[in-house]
Amino acid sequence: MQNLGINVLFEGTTLQRLFEGLMMTAGIAFISIIIGSFLGIGMGLLRTSKSGIVQFICRFYLEVFRIIPILVWLFIVYFGVTNALDIHLDGEIVAVIVFSLWGAAEMGDIVRGALESLPKHQIESGKAIGLSFWGLYRYVLIPQAVRRMLPGAINLSTRMVKTTSLVVMIGVIDVIKVGQQIIERSVIKVPTASFWVYGLIFILYFIICYPLSKLSKKLEAKWEN
């Protein structure tokens, strides 16, 4: 029976449907990462501000995401916000909103770290060779900051990809949902279907996340030297 169980993956359009589910997941992750990064850069710049109020608000914003689990945020927006405003939002939209806001918070922290680690004398020596304000940013500060934040940013991306698995809990037809449908349909015929389907999804996530985390580690090691 077990030997045959794996065949459940190759029946009909199973693989194709799983792949489509995966694309939904990846799409949500990708869009959120992009939006989160842009917002995050803004956050990071804000966090280098000297104003105590701005500092406090940004810090508060970050902590709010660090203390309350992401799944709770998905619930708050999916059930709470829609309810309060009396609107309907699809799970996909909710997911993108929550992940983008979360990404902005974490990305902001990474950007802040990178900006603060830039040596002060670089700014002075940049000025000394006559660079304008924009020139200073364009040629000296930004390239260095990017190098410093890249490992962290990639790491954050893997975390976001992994967290997209939660969208199934707010009704998105993602790779897990598709998997569940396939299992339900074939469970009578193939009792071990859940083993194979979840096993495959496990591997699919690994295939996406592993290279990313390897890359992040490599960049980190390179930067340390």
Added chain:
Amino acid sequence: MDINWQFIISTLPLYQKAAWITIKLGFWGTLLSLIIGLVCSIILYFRIKILKELVGIYVELSRNTPLLIQLFFLYFGLTKIGITMSETTCAIIGLAFLGGSYMSEAFRSGIEAVSKTQIESGLSIGLSQMQLIRYVILPQAFAVTMPSLAANCIFLFKETSIVGAIAIAELMHVTQDVIGMYYQTFESLFMLVVAYLIIILPLSFLLTWLERKVRYAEFGN
């Protein structure tokens, strides 16, 4: 907005019970993770053949896949090939499987931060390898890596929110039920958030305090 206090009071016991389940899961998950992480990092330190490779594979698998899928695989997948366990056992194993790799990484980097000369100094007073680990390397690694351990601990308590997916009546699961049954969305979510604040904030303060205590000897302040 009108808050239905009546409703809040009537569902309070439900949330209280769920919060205890969340705390219990978080506690056991963290404890087992620490043990797994410690064992893994010691295996890596001694470079024990084969086991070392297995630890490497475990860490990568665990860190690069979502907890939800790990849980589904454990709970639905493994039962189908003859391995059955209760929801709670499954949830704790899932959390430990996930957390173990994070703790292992934290301990490993702490151990790597212990200088070679400290180890030599321990050897030169005749400590055995095990004594060296116990009296010299681990205490120092612990002090260095305490912030990471604390972060992992918070992370694991937050990850318990996911195990509701395999029918454990922790906070998320209860909230979902309550919203489904009574449509008191705002109140349910409000209690959910408050419950997490009540759990995570004190935990976070406790860990900060512990961190300071552990680091006192070596680093002062």
Added chain:
Amino acid sequence: MNKENHQVLLEIKDLHKEYDTRTVLDGIHLRVHKGEVIVVLGPSGCGKSTLLRCLNGLESIQGGDIQFDGESLIGPNVDWQKTRQKIGMVFQNYELFPHMTVIENILLGPIKVQKREKKEVMDQATQLLEKVGLSDRKDSYPRQLSGGQKQRIAIVRALCMNPEIMLFDEVTAALDPEMVREVLDVILGLAKQGMTMMIVTHEMGFAQAVADRILFIDEGKVCEMSEPKEFFTNPKTERAQQFLNIFQF
């Protein structure tokens, strides 16, 4: 004082040590008698630290033999844990355990390794601390001590194991000048009590005062081996002469 007819405690025969393909110690011969103080001199990188570390099993060796108390320290069957209890070593950078108080640092070896009675060790530790003038720092952490104090504690920690020989590797090199004296005084005191020692140092005055014999190493070879007075006033080799010139303005 001539200690050559005392019992031989440590014998090094034709010791060879290589890192990869580079020879660092090249046929070292040495006999250390009980109660003898050998000061090892030589230019930087000549292999002094390596020599001491070989005696303590911190480095593997590629040839020759080391006998301690009549037993060979070569091969896989050496019980290093036992041997290291008899060979006290003090490093340049103190290497006290930063997470333990002074007294915990001192007690660790005697209690955990030698399984001695806490009370008895405590008495000995107190005595030794008094001798080095630090009995009031028992409960301090290393970070609360000065370099010289740390180094004296490190010496006490090694002494409390009741070693038969002490190895000192440039124990004053990391110290501020005004702290050098307090550490050297402790070592001089040990010499007076008849402790067997091998000392690597760059303090020439101290070397002359404390040594029974000077071992001068250059490029991994024993270049000269003589009484301190003779070595400092009348070195036999040109290398030793050059080396000594560096220390004179």
